Amino acid sequence: MKDVLILAIESSCDETAAAVVANGRRVLSNVISSQIALHKVYGGVVPEIASREHIKAIDKVIDEALLKSGKTLEDMDAVAVTCGPGLVGALLVGISEAKALAFAAGKPLVPVHHIEGHIAANYIENAVWKPPFICLVASGGHTHLVHIKDYGSFEIMGKTRDDAAGEAYDKVARVLDIPYPGGPGIDALAKEGDPDAIAFPRVRLEADSYDFSFSGIKSAVINYLNNAKRKGEEVNRADVAASFQKAVVDVLTEKSVRACRNAGVNRLALAGGVSANSCLRESIRLECEKYGIEMCVPAPSLCTDNAAMIGSAAYYEFINGNIAGPDLNAYPSLKLGEKCINKKTDDVLGLADAISDKIMNNTEYVRYKAAMDNLKNTPELYERVQNFKKRMFEFMLARQENRHTFDEEKYLSQEYFKILLNEDAKIYFENGLSLIKLFEEILNRALCKCMLDVFAGD
Ligand code: ADP
Ligand code: MG
DSSP states (O other), X not given: OOOOEEEEEEOSSSEEXXXXXXXXXXXXXXXXXXXXXHHHTTXXXXXXXXXXXXXXXXXXXXXXXXXXXXXXXXGXXXXXXXXXXXXXXXXXXXXXXXXXXXXXXXXXXXXXXXXXXXXXXXXXXXXXOOSSEEEEEEOXXXXXXXXXXXXTEEEXXXXXXXXXXXXXXXXXXXXXXXXXXXXXXXXXXXXXXXXTSSOOOOOOOSTTOOOBOOHHHHHHHHXXXXXXXXXXXXXXXXXXXXXHHHHHHHHHHHHHHHHHHHHXXXXXXXXXXXXXXXXXXXXXXXXXXXXXXXXXXXXXXXXXXXXXXXXXXXXXXXXXXXXXXXXXOOOTTOOTTOXXXXXXXXXXXXXXXHHHHHHTTOHHHXXXXXXXXXXXXXXXHHHHHHHHHHHHHHHHHHHHTTOOOXXXXXXXXXXXXXXXXXXXXXXXXXXXXHHHHHHHHHHXXXXXXXXXXXXTTO
C-alpha cells in the first residue's frame, strides 16, 4: 500500500518547525529552528519577536524538511499545520504558509491542535502504541491529564487551575538565575541537590481531583529565597532546585497513575516539554512498574515543540476527513478536541454576551461604574476615556479576527499612559484592571487577554 505522506508545519510559539511524516508513524525529516537564544535576553517569549522570526525562518525550514525527506511537495498527500492554541501572530505565520503551499500544490490542508500533536509524539516513539491510554501533557503552556479514547477522541480528566508545570519551572528558574527556558537547567542543577532538603508543599487539591495547581509552589520557593536573603542566610541552589522538582514530580506522578487506575486503563503516556525531565520520567517509570502499567515516553527531542508530532496527529485527522478550507484561521485558545473548522467570529461575540451577563452584578463592576461616574465631573477627561474605551473594544474584536493594526495598538497604549497621568482616571483604570482580571477568569484567557495587554500598555 502506498504511504500517506504529510508535510507538517509548527509555529505556535518560539520554534519554527517542519517535518515530513509517513502514515503518522515514520519520520522522514524533522527540522527545527529554535528562537530560544533571541528570547533568552527577555527571560521569556516575546510574541512580536517570535512572529517576525517565524517569517524569516519558515521558507528555509520547509525547504530543508522536504530536501531531507527525499520527497517533493508534489509527493505529499496533504499539508498540515498547527492552528491553535498558541500565540496568534506566531500561529498565523505557519497557517498562511501552509495555506499557500496547499493551494499552490493542490493538496488538502489539515489543521492540527497543538496538544493533540504533543500526544501524537507517542505514536512516533512507539510504532504500535495506540488508544485507549491516559496521557499526561505537561509543557510550558499546558498541564492536562487526558484520556485518549480513540484517535481524535479525548476526555480531559484534569488540568491546571493556574500555572502550567513548565511555567512553574521557568519562573522558579528565573529566581534561581537559571536562563530561559528553565526546565533543563533545573533538571541539571537538581542532580547535585538533595530533594528532601526543603519541604515545599505538594498541592493535591480535592482528594478525587485530577486538576493541578502550581502557583503555590512557585510562591513557596520565592518566599523561601526571600526569607533566606533577609536573614542573610546562604542558600544551597541545588537543594532548592531538587526539592522544588521533587514536589512537582510527586504530584504529577501520583495523579497520572491514579487516573490510570481509576479509569481502568493500564497504559500511560507522557507528552510536552516537561516530559523531557529526567526526574519525572524516572518517577513515573517506577510507579508504573509497581502497578503493572505500560508506559510510553517520547524521546526528549519529541517532547518539546516539533513538527513531526504535528504530522503524526495530522495523519489521523486526515483519514477522518478533517480538512480545512482557505479561510482557516488561527485559534489562540483552542480547546483539546475542538475542531477549528468552521469556527466563526460569532463564537467570540457569543462569549462577549456571556461575560456581560455574568459581570453585571459583580462588585468589581459596581466599583468600576462608580469610578466612571466620578470621571463625569471632568467632561473632557471623561470623553477621552470613553473614546479610548470604544477604540479599545474595536481593537479587541479586530484582534480576534486578526485584522488589527500595530499603529492602533501603539496609539492605544500611548493614549492609555497619557490618561493615566490623571489621578481621577487612574482610579477608573485600576478598577477596570480588576474587572479585566475577572473577565479573564470567566473566559479562561480567551477573549480578554488582548484587553489586558492594552491596559497594561503592552
Ligand atoms: P509549549 O508548547 O507549551 O511552549 P513545550 O512543549 O515546547 O511547551 O515545552 C517547553 C517547556 O518545557 C518549558 O517550560 C521548559 O522549561 C520545559 N522543559 C523542557 N525541558 C525540560 C526538563 N528537562 N525538565 C523540566 N522542564 C523542561
Ligand atoms: Mg508545545
